[in-house]
Structure formats: C-alpha cells, structure tokens
Amino acid sequence: MIVCIGAGPGDTGYLTQRGAQLIREADVVAGFDAVLDVVRALIPAGATVINMNYRDQVAQLDNVALEHHAGKRCAVVLMGDIHFSGFQYLERVERACGHPVESLPGISSAQILASRARVCFDETTFITFHRRGDLAPFKRHLVHVLQDGRNAIVIPCPWDEARSFMPWHIAAYLMEQGISPDHPTEVWENLTRGEAEWHGTLAECAGHRCSDMSIMLVRTLAPMASQIEPAP
Template sequence: MIYAVGIGPGDPDMMPYKTVLLLKEADVISGFETVLRLADKHFNPNALQVSMGYKNQKEKLGEVGIYSREGKKCVVCFMGDVNFSGYEYLDRIHTDCQEPNPIIIPGISSAQMAASKTLTAFETSVFLTFHKRGDISEDKEFLVSALKQGKSAIVIPLPWDFMPAEISQFLLDRGIPHNTHVDVFEHLTWPEEKSYSGTLRECKEKFSDVSIMVISRKTSS
C-alpha cells in the first residue's frame, strides 16, 4: 500500500496527526530530499528512506512500487497538501509506482497559511498555480478575469519564469490597477520566513522558488 501524504508548509509541528502516525509506522518513506528533511523528525528510525530529485524520480518511484507490492507500508511525502498543487506528482505514483489507488492524506497548504495571514476568504477568492508543466497562458487569462471581477487571488508562481515581479508586471500590462494590494510570502512557517507587502507597481523584488503570492481585492492608498 502507498500513502500520498501532505506534510504541510514546512513547520513539522503543523503536520496532521494521521500523517505523523503513518510516518512513525512506515516501512518505506519517499519524496524529494528537501521535503523529507522537513518531516524527518517524525520518521520511523527503522524505515528505508528513498530520496529523489527531478532527474531520478521515475527510477526511485519505481523502487517504491516494488516495495509496496512486496507488502511494505510505503509513504510518499508531498509538500503542503496533495490536492492544492501535487497532482502531477500523484500521476507519477500511478504510472511509475504502478499504484492506481494510493491513499491520499491531506495536509495544510501554504495557500491556506497565506490566506490566514492576509485574512483572505476562499469563498471570495481564486487559487491557481503556475508551478506546473506546459502552457500557462489560459491560467494567466483566468487570473486577469478573476481580478477584474473583484476577487482576490492566491497564486503559486512558476520558478523561475513567472515569479511575483513578472506576475505583477503582467497584471499591470493587462490593466489591473497599480495600487492593487499584494502580499508575497517566502518559506512560510520556516524559521527563515520572509514577507513583502505593497502594491503591484512596487512588487519588483526577487523571491525564492518557495514563495506564494496573495493579490487582494483591496487597494493600497
């Protein structure tokens, strides 16, 4: 059996209790190295760790699939919450692990944390991620349309091609008011967490690939 678990935004103490129990009981724990480091305080010390990077994820997930078919309890760790921006990786579990029905355990997404910090209600907002493979043109137009309808937007940028500064300039070019309020959070809940608050016109800073952006319905004076 393979469990696909969201480990949360970074702080290991914000991990769901169900996920903590699974990690303590797992025979095999897998995921990207940076993700595993954030969760390892909860690992079964006797579990086999299968760490991977982008270049060898097919091979490593194949190994996890073999362990699962041997009857081992396998846990694959996702950053944040699987359902917010993890479905491309989940598809790899289907194909590379040959597991059609992994059990998904949700986590706390950085999108939820950003919404909490900015008092942004999901019922009056849209969430979208540019952090995916393929063309993002339709997503860009969706963002413009949502903002023009008066909604807020919680946005995961695309490293390194469509980051907060590029998103801000794109929106300005498409007629979104320059004084639209923007918050950018970097490494949310990590010890090195940073934040920016200002307007679209002012948002020119460089941020890391672990950042999220909240574009508000309100404007700054």
C-alpha cells in the same frame, strides 16, 4: 499499503496527526529531499528512505512501486496539500504503481496565508503555477479572477529562467493584460518561519525580488462588505 501524504508548508507543527502516524509506521518513506528533511525525525530507524529530485523522480517512484508491490508499507510525502500544488506528483505515483493510491490531505501554504492575511476563501481564488506543462490557461484564469473582483492567492513557478513565473513576472504580466497597478499585493517567504513579509502595490511588486520559497496575494480593489448581521 501506499499513501501520499501532504506534510504541510515546511513545519511539522502543521502535519496532521494521521500523517505523522503513517510515516512512523512505514517500511518505506519517499519524497523530495527538502520534504524528507521536514519529517526526518518521524521516519523509523529501520525504514528504507528513497530520496528524489525533479530529474530522477520518475525512476525513483518506480523503485517505490516495486517496494509497494512487494508488500511494504510505503509513505510518499509531499509538501503542503497534495491537491493544491502536488497533483501532478500524485499522478506520477499512480502511474508508477499502476493503480489509484490513497492520499491524505495536508495544510497548504495557501491556507496559512489566508489565515495570516485575513482573507476568506469564499472571496478568494487559489492558483498555482508550480506545475509542468502549458501555463497559459492558468495565466488567463488569474486575469479573470482579478477582473471579477476576487482576491488571488498565487504560488509562483520558480524553475529555470526561461520558464520561471515569479511574483515580479506575475505582476508585470498582469499589468500588461490591463490589470490596475494599484492592486494591494503581498509576498510572503518561508511562510511558517515568518522570514520575510512584503507589502506594496502590483506596480511595486514588479520590481521586488524574492526567494523560490514564496507565495503571493493580490487583493481585490473592491473588497466585499461583510454580510453578517448588523451589530446591535
């Protein structure tokens, strides 16, 4: 068995019961250090723990694959929901194993933000820049989302300074593309712990600095009216 598990946005209270069960039953538990710290209490005492980071993830996933092919029960744990911002990692796991692997969705920070900010996903588009490769198509998509009158939930790119696309970069880019500076904008940090919650305009966001553990909401200028039946 090998399964990729979405562990929620940094709090075991948002880990699914099935995910917790699979971690408790695993012979091998693998993941980035910060993610393993979240689920540490669930890892069996006799399990092999394979820690990794951005630089050594490919080599360490090869080690996970060796354990899997040796018949071990392997759980690879990712933050959030695999299919929201961890899909490239899932691809790396499958490349190491040589075949498709099972994945178990988790709760993402985007879902938590939608709940806290009271926005509907039918009227909102989620975009993540927390990925490797060319960000240009995703940047253009974000512009089109706002031009279409939808809300945008955005996970920034926090890597090296040359590549970073943090909320202040995103705000500046959007205004350069002709998006109104008046869009109501929110930045939430360490969402499940409620450490920081910033509200302002897109123009003000261009001057707001925040940590890597951030998620951004840019609201439409023309919210859709409710379509439920009129009150009696």
